[in-house]
Amino acid sequence: MSEAIIEVSQLTKQFKSKIAVNKADFKIGKGEIFGLIGQNGAGKSTLLKMIAGLMYPTSGEIKLFNRTMKDSHPYFERIGILIENAGLFPHYNAYENLDLIAISYGLTNRKSHINKLLKLVGLDVSNKSKVKNYSMGMKQRLGIAAALIGSPDVLILDEPINGLDPQGISEIRRMILELNKAGMTIIISSHILEELSKIATQYAILHQGEVIEHHSREQLLLQCEDRIEIEVEKASWAVPILEQNLNINHYKVIGEHVVYIYDSHIETQHIIKSLVENGVMVHSITKHKQSLEQYFLARTGSGGGSHD
Amino acid sequence: MINIFKMDFHRFKTNKMIYLLLLLFFAFQIFGIYMLKKYEEPGGNGGMLISTMNESQFIQVIMAQTPSWMLVYIAVFSVYFYMSEYSCGFYKNYIAMKNARMYSVLSKILITGLFTLCMFIVMFVADMIGRSLFFDHAALGDGGYLAKLLIGQFFLHWAFSIVILCISIISKSLIASIVVGFLLSLNVFGMVISAFESLVGQVNLSSFLLVNTIVSPRDFHHINDLMHIAGVAIVFLLLFSFIAVRYKIKEDLG
Numbered sequence: 001m002s003e004a005i006i007e008v009s010q011l012t013k014q015f016k017s018k019i020a021v022n023k024a025d026f027k028i029g030k031g032e033i034f035g036l037i038g039q040n041g042a043g044k045s046t047l048l049k050m051i052a053g054l055m056y057p058t059s060g061e062i063k064l065f066n067r068t069m070k071d072s073h074p075y076f077e078r079i080g081i082l083i084e085n086a087g088l089f090p091h092y093n094a095y096e097n098l099d100l101i102a103i104s105y106g107l108t109n110r111k112s113h114i115n116k117l118l119k120l121v122g123l124d125v126s127n128k129s130k131v132k133n134y135s136m137g138m139k140q141r142l143g144i145a146a147a148l149i150g151s152p153d154v155l156i157l158d159e160p161i162n163g164l165d166p167q168g169i170s171e172i173r174r175m176i177l178e179l180n181k182a183g184m185t186i187i188i189s190s191h192i193l194e195e196l197s198k199i200a201t202q203y204a205i206l207h208q209g210e211v212i213e214h215h216s217r218e219q220l221l222l223q224c225e226d227r228i229e230i231e232v233e234k235a236s237w238a239v240p241i242l243e244q245n246l247n248i249n250h251y252k253v254i255g256e257h258v259v260y261i262y263d264s265h266i267e268t269q270h271i272i273k274s275l276v277e278n279g280v281m282v283h284s285i286t287k288h289k290q291s292l293e294q295y296f297l298a299r300t301g302s303g304g305g306s307h308d
Numbered sequence: 309m310i311n312i313f314k315m316d317f318h319r320f321k322t323n324k325m326i327y328l329l330l331l332l333f334f335a336f337q338i339f340g341i342y343m344l345k346k347y348e349e350p351g352g353n354g355g356m357l358i359s360t361m362n363e364s365q366f367i368q369v370i371m372a373q374t375p376s377w378m379l380v381y382i383a384v385f386s387v388y389f390y391m392s393e394y395s396c397g398f399y400k401n402y403i404a405m406k407n408a409r410m411y412s413v414l415s416k417i418l419i420t421g422l423f424t425l426c427m428f429i430v431m432f433v434a435d436m437i438g439r440s441l442f443f444d445h446a447a448l449g450d451g452g453y454l455a456k457l458l459i460g461q462f463f464l465h466w467a468f469s470i471v472i473l474c475i476s477i478i479s480k481s482l483i484a485s486i487v488v489g490f491l492l493s494l495n496v497f498g499m500v501i502s503a504f505e506s507l508v509g510q511v512n513l514s515s516f517l518l519v520n521t522i523v524s525p526r527d528f529h530h531i532n533d534l535m536h537i538a539g540v541a542i543v544f545l546l547l548f549s550f551i552a553v554r555y556k557i558k559e560d561l562g
Contacts, residue, residue: 053404054561076404084562087397089319096322097398103318104402106311146401 002029004066005185006051006154011060013046013209020046022209023060028187028202033180035200036189039300043209044189045084048158051187052081065153080152082160086143090132094123094142097131101149117145120178122171137168144175155179157188161195173199193296197221207300222252224295227288228261228268233281235259245274257283312408313415316389320419325388330426333381334434340370340377341438362449364457366435368525371461375493376523378427379468383489385423386472390416391482399561409556413477417549420469428462456528463541464522468492470545471518474552477559495519518544 004027013021021043028034038044049055051062053069053076061068064075088097095114102110118125121141131139140160147155157176161169176199180186190196196203203220205213215223232238235253242248242261250262261271268285275282290298320326348358358366371378393399402408439446448454471492476485491497498520505511514520521540526533 049561054400056558056560077406079404081400081404083400085397087400089392089396089398100315100318100398101401104311104315104405104408149401 002031004028005030005064006187007061007063007066008047008051009061009063011047011050011062012058013043013050013055014058019209021050021057021206024206024209024211026204026211026214028185030185031180031183032185032202033176033200034185034187035193035196035203036187036206037191037193037196037203037296038189038206039191042191042206042300044191044206045158046209047206048081048083048156048187048189052076052079052083052156054081054083077150078152079154079156080147080150081156081158082140082143082147083156083158086139086146088131088139088142088146091130093128093130094118094134094145095125095128097142098145098149101146105150107149113149117148120148121145121175135168136163137165137171140164140168140172141175144172148179152184154185154187157186159189159191161190161192169195193292197292205296205299212299220292220295222262224290224292225262226264228266228271228285229288230259230261230271230275230285231257231283232259232275233257233283237280238275241274241278241280242271245278246270260288309407309411309414312402312411313418315402316415316419317422319393320389320422326385326423326426329381329385330430333377333427334430336377337431337434338438338441341435342442345442359443359445362447362454363432363435363439364449364454364528366439367431367454367457367461370435372523372525374495374523375490376495376519377493378431378465379493379519379522380490381427382420382424382465382469383472383493384486386420386469387476387482387485387489389419389423390473390476391485394476394480395482397562403561409559410553413473413549413553413556416473417470417552420473421466424462424466424469427465428458432458453528456534460526460528460534460537460541461522463545464518464537467541467544467548468518468522470548470552474548474555477552478555492519495523498523516540 006028008024008026011021011024012019024047036044036047046055050057063069065078067075069075089100092100095118098114098117099110102114107113115125121144123138123141123145131142134142144155144157144160160172164172176186176188188196188200197217197220201217203213203215203217204211230238235255235257238259239251239253242251242259246266248261248263248266252260252262254260268287272282272285344358356365358369361369399412403412436446472485472489475488479485479488498514498517501517502514502520505514515524515536518540521537526537528534
């Protein structure tokens with residue numbers, strides 16, 4: 001991981017008797033796209049609000065840019081946020097909304113900065129319609145522009161594709177990738193892992209307030225790749241046979257007895273035959289096929305991966 | 309602080325609702341003066357006829373009537389100005405800046421003060437026009453007395469706007485804030501406490517209530533009355549500003 005600019009340690013938020021976030025621990029490196037995945041009500045928004053300085057943790061610590069955050073610390077302003085809905089006045093147009101934010105930041109040369117941002121998010125600069133007449137996608141894009149007004153180092157997007165049509169989703173995705181390419185660190189939450197998998201470089205799965213898994217993109221894709229899982233008497237005896245007799249190179253040994261084979265050209269009966277003929281007892285063999293969505297559902301206890 | 313105030317001020321001056329409120333207040337103030345003329349009878353202020361009153365006496369008569377329409381307008385504005393930003397979540401765009409929570413409340417306190425000032429200007433202009441039109445008499449009276457009355461009442465009304473702002477911040481509910489604002493403008497709480505005091509006897513705390521102080525005619529030449537007004541205004545102004553700021557600093561924002 002690159003230099004960590006956000007570090008969350010044992011972060012907890014409790015509302016009366018309900019624990020919304022429970023001892024969350026993770027680090028986010030500079031320039032990453034950090035995907036936070038969880039079902040509705042898993043605690044994603046609460047966690048993001050704490051990182052953004054909108055909510056106070058019950059316990060735990062947040063480090064931003066290697067500094068521990070205290071109340072109203074200036075480092076929070078280096079984070080642009082779009083949490084839940086875009087915070088916009090419905091009876092003002094896009095320019096007027098952004099202009100108000102720009103005034104609060106004390107920006108000079110507001111007009112050119114705002115026009116640049118409107119162009120970046122693909123909104124018509126000359127559009128004088130009030131925000132209340134905007135589509136969901138336009139509001140989300142304007143929300144991103146609002147989050148970018150202060151030229152933040154980190155952008156937090158909470159469910160930015162909610163309620164968007166496929167074209168809107170694709171536009172938001174393109175925009176996120178462009179911003180990331182320009183060096184911005186992005187934290188994005190969603191309950192749709194398939195969508196996150198197209199952009200995120202790091203993932204955390206949040207379930208009932210707890211971060212239950214934290215993976216890099218490569219690790220996650222590996223978890224979901226088609227594979228054959230074999231359980232044998234001793235994995236170290238099986239590996240040379242798989243390599244030499246079946247020409248299998250793409251595999252992973254899990255513990256003493258389990259081997260995952262990722263080579264798709266091998267038939268299961270050939271594996272069994274080869275191992276048995278060489279004196280290695282096979283306890284079980286399964287073909288494992290799992291989409292990212294199934295993987296997520298299996299981890300959050302809402303369903304499982306398919307084995308056939 | 310100055311940038312957040314500039315933002316709020318920009319919103320204040322570009323919002324049609326504010327001009328509409330001021331225009332409505334102006335129209336009803338003129339209409340009220342017309343009605344006073346139509347049904348004028350002695351007894352309003354120590355048996356004086358309204359047509360013989362100077363501006364200071366006239367203001368005291370108008371302000372002694374409940375509900376105080378000026379308080380109702382101020383309550384509506386204070387709730388509207390805060391809740392319109394809170395309910396759409398606009399604060400999320402700037403609240404993470406250093407000390408922005410405190411500055412945001414202080415800025416809104418200044419804006420409600422500005423609106424209160426506008427109300428007083430409108431009231432004064434409407435009084436002058438209305439009294440000239442319907443009473444053929446718009447005497448100001450003692451300028452010093454009038455100035456003390458206007459300044460004293462301005463601070464009391466501003467303190468009232470801060471009380472309502474504080475209620476909006478804590479309740480987070482537009483309806484609840486408006487209802488409480490209207491009840492306070494009717495001086496319901498003041499009347500209830502006064503009634504309770506008359507039962508208990510030997511207690512006179514109700515005269516120190518904000519709305520009771522606003523609606524009770526005072527002698528602004530009298531130092532005790534001036535001290536009373538200044539004391540009540542300052543205590544309410546500072547106390548509710550402090551509560552509002554403290555609450556906002558500690559608040560978990562959604």
